[in-house]
Amino acid sequence: MKVVLKSIQDKLATIPALKYVDEDWGQLDDYSPHPPTQFPLALIDIGSLQYSDIGRDRTATPQNRQMATGTIVISIANLKLTNTSARAPQTQKNQAWAIWDIVESVHAELHGIVVGGSAGAMMRTAMRKVKRDDGIQEYEVTYTIGVSNV
Template identity: 85%
Template sequence: MSKAVLQSIQTILSTIPALRYVDEDWGQLDDYSPNPPTQFPLVLIDIGNLQFSDIGKDRTATPQNRQMATGTIVLSIANLKLTNTSARAPQPQKDKAWSIWDIVESVHGKLHGVAVGGSAGAMMRTNMRKVKRDDGIQEYEVTYTIGMTNV
């Protein structure tokens, strides 16, 4: 089930033209500075946590004990920010430097309220935080809550 959810999110986000890399998060932005094995801008997808509860048995399924899962999907949205957005910077430079916000909105527009596969319910955004970095990569983690049944 988790694999199907991750693959579905990847397929959905791959339709955003501005993104050059969409993959499962296996640590691409960790400890690879200054050359992470990615292209920018990017979205990395991971399961933050899932909590399971029992909902009964289905003797025709394997395993027979059925569960419901609720948890989080964490998206790391990142871009190289090599120019500033100061008031006196040329407008094309500022537009490029602000582009991560367009990507954050595009990702949200594609995923918020969307059921992403199988018995998964709709993804609902619940949190966003800036990741402090010292390598010129501008990164935000956006968390969505998701529920799945009969897993």
Template identity: 80%
Template sequence: MSKIVLQSIQTILDTIPAIKYIDEDWGQLDDYSPNPPTQFPLTLIDIGNLVFSDIGKDRSATPQNRQMATGTIVLSIANLKLSNTSARAPQPQKNNSWSIWDIIESIHGKLHGVKVDGSAGAMMRTAMRKVKRDDGIQEYEVTYTIGMSNV
């Protein structure tokens, strides 16, 4: 179930041309400075946590005990920020520096309220935070909640 959800999100995000690298988060941005094994801009997809509850039995299924899961999907959205957005910077430079916000909005437009799999409910954005880094990579984590049944 979780694999299908992650693959579905990857397929949806692949329709956003501005994102050059989309993958499951296995630590690509951790401890690889200054050369992470990615292209930029990127989106990394991970399951933040899932909480399971029992909903009964289906003797025709394996396993027979059925569960419902609710939890989070965390998207790490990052880009190399090689130029600044100061008030006196040239406008093309500022436009390029602000591009991560366009990507975040494009992702939100594709995922918010969308069911990514037949037994998964709609993804709903619940949080966003900036990740402090010291390597020139601008990174934000956007969290979506999701529910899945009969897992």
């Protein structure tokens, strides 16, 4: 999975709008009001993996081979310092809506790509808003991935 996470990080690092791209080790948890990051950001984590046995290969280590299907979660966050009220100045609204451009850029970089190793293509399967009370606007985008012969 190290190859998968590193490959995703390398892909996301090409998005100019992202100031911080890293594995999610809790940077947005319990650090309010000053998380150890820059904004906007993308954090990468393995949501879950389920393994199934596919047989034995006596030439490999370990000999028992498996397939895995699971999720990769990309947390995309930005400080939301302005609102998008209908009467707000347009430049203010543009700044407040910026996270959606980043979500789309992340999707354009990741959806359908093969991220290396024995992993298949990443396919977006879900997105959810994370409710926060600290001015950070956060969305989690979930991708499904398959890994063979592990």
